[in-house]
Amino acid sequence: MARSPSVAAVRSRLAPVVRRLSVAVAARAAVDLRALAAFRVGLGALLIADLLRRSRSLSAFYTDAGVLPRRALFADYSEVYSLHALSGEPWAVASLFAVAGVVALALAVGYRTRLATVVSWLLLLSLQARNPMVLNAGDSLLAMLLFWGAFLPLGARWSVDSVRQDDTGGEAEPGSRGPAVATFASTGVLLQLLVMYATNALHKLEGDLWTSGEAVAYVMQADHFTYHLGNLLPQFPALLRAATFAWIALLFASPLLVVLTGVPRAALASLFVGMHLGMAATMRIDLFPVVSVVGFVPFFQTPVWDAAERGLDRFGPSGVVARWRARLGSAGGTLASLDPSPPSPRLGGHGRLGGHGRLGGLRNGLSAGVGAGRTVLSTALPAVFVALILLSSAASVGYGEVPDRGEEVLDTVEMDQHWQMFAPDPVRTTRWFAAPGALEHGGERDVLRDAAVSLDRPPDVDVTYPTARWRKYLSNVGSTDNERHRSYLANYLCAEWNRTHATAVENVTVYRLYERTDPYNGTVTAANEFELIEYDCSGAFVQNE
Template structure:
């Protein structure tokens, strides 16, 4: 009997050993595929900060029109159509109040850009971006959704570990001799992290966490979901989709106005894009240089979009979203290349200047007036720090893991392969993280659309009050140029929708008020038309054309909601 027991014991030990080895191999494989280099996170942070500033500057061109009570979506209309609006930007309808929030957001975005109190700057930037987007949902596109999600994942990542003021502050604190790091309560938390992946770079050069997995999966989910939606479209599967998109002149500009002459090239682009969408899982299956190669193909396609289509910041946001896919071997090779190509003295001077600038910011922060010691306040701060430490696993692991599950479920639900539980749906809606991704799917845009707003002036003449031009309902030579911005195109596209008929009155009322504010001869009556033309991209023949009167509006009295 004892002999039988002893004969089985090595077998159990062997099984346990093999199981442990398998778990270690699996953990190493997952770590290798979720590992993000700290230099990639630094570049990602800089890209997010620059995008926030660019987005604010671009939106500010239509600040009054889109974000105040004097614009096309006054707060009464916003609250009527969107019952639950959580937006600081909706607290006041005055231009000065909204402009002040724009300025605050710009300052915080600059702090994120330079990596000053990075985590705090990321959280505040994300909240302000959600607030701004909630103020006018009628001008939003897929790029806005992706931007908010990338910022969300940035909250959980050590974005300030490299190339940042925070990193210089930590270095100065360590060099001071006491080994102290800046107080976590001031937003300059210690964001350094041990290397967890099998990367070949410097020790501590990469992190592999649930949050790093989340930011990679966020990009993957977008492409996989969009690819499944495109499967339902005949034009995508036949290879003709890009040709039809390029003849929709209200999207195209720059190279897009000329590339229509090469239908074979457009067909090739369609095939390549579909192939990339369905090859997107390679972005997390591969590692190192092979992953970078696949990511670079996507980046190249988005650069092509930016050169041919006016779709606001979406292509640039997507490019920034790919930065974390470039792992440690790529950054090491890039550094070696820079060191070989650039004179070492020039690099040393630039590094010294950057460190000096960061040091000045850090010294200004250190010299700022501090509150006098107070026993009760110190005790409260100690308890707060203890609470933060106890909640750290929840913040850094449990919460990101929850959202990883939710975005995967939401993506599956959007294509009919799963369902998000009701509580999860509420969470996703609250933080604007529903995964739909139906960009140009299932069918692409095939129709060129433009708008005209003939107005009868007080002297009896007519003028297009939308474009401040002579009245013409003919197709313009360059339809894209008739839209002040891509957000105006998105807004007008939503206004023409049958679900938004009530918003046509707000648009007409705004056109009347804006014209009368900026012109000596007022407008008495305005009629808004939406016109379209569908053209065969291969022979140029017009397949369909028409015009619709959206609203006729009397400018002489108080606002009237036309039914």
């Protein structure tokens, strides 16, 4: 009778397989520390840009004088966890904007990087919770990228933190000693974009316009979305058809982003970046294309960064880089001198907190416990969320479900993976709004645009929206799921007009209008108008309808 192989023999055979598998997985999860540094700078710059853009409508969207006063927010949304909802005064909200800007700047330069990342993430979630009606996919993606960044050594390179660590000889951030880091967190930040594209691809398969190649042509004739080059592209339907198929092909090729490594991965990532830059040049969809571009930075691995550094050395800017590094070192030294926290005492030696006494032993034990806890936090928590985002993505396309406890966790941190941008069907109509107001001394005025009343299609619909967030907000107000917000909007229009004009408005009627155009022959195939609400400006604030 043949004897079964011993446990030791089985282990010896499996060991090389496990090692090869581990190496392969690590190679695909690895993110270069220079990529993380560029990613950090990008996140900080995005946060500052986002705050500046939102500040243009600060009073309208985030105060009690705006379209969603806190009494309406608390009444309509069961749980609101937002610092921005503690006060409805413009000065208080502006102060939080300023704080968030300072923290975002600290993140960009890499000062107290992990703390700045966590605080920036929390402040962003707070801001987003203050008015869910103005959110888009870019907001969700930015928050998720910040979440993963909190578990990554973003400050290991090109940062004030790294300069301070070099100057003081302090302990390096865990995972930042080599050229790259391969952890559950690095896996998560890479999978985040893959999950977004793969989920969106499956949603797009449900729409006939995407599979027939007509989707982009319809999007480009939706004048409230397009601007710049987007206003010229409808003249080239064959090009738009090719762009539709190219985008679908890229979406379904997205799994290769984590299968490939090195230069091939960078080449595929560059194609995605090019597509998103094309979106930025043709469609006004706020910061979503730029957020996506920043999200691709970690996909450029060590060979790409090495080649970039060799190129810099060859063409001579290395002196400039050295001067900037010296300036950064000077800034790091200045910040270190201003830092009120005392330097951490070393564990060795015979100082008051070190040495061989009981206090020294207690401190060593506490330090070991904190280190172990930090390791568990930085590995176990990202591993859980990697599993949760994969489950959430599968559930959103009908291939499973997330456990109830997992759903609660994802809802708490706003990481549900529902990516239905332009899916299953793209935008097919041009939409605009009008709000004729009856003035107290007779006559009418469109109080939304402060213009003469006209329900006809404007020459350029895009310019009728002050910002992309206003377009998103008005689109949500027009939805049948948000009827209560129509009275909030009308009440705001009344109050804002009467605050800024000598002649008061007595009554406002809000209309949503649309026109559908055949993208191939330019003929109008459908047009209509809907009266969303007629509102008495002299009446009491209407909470719900």
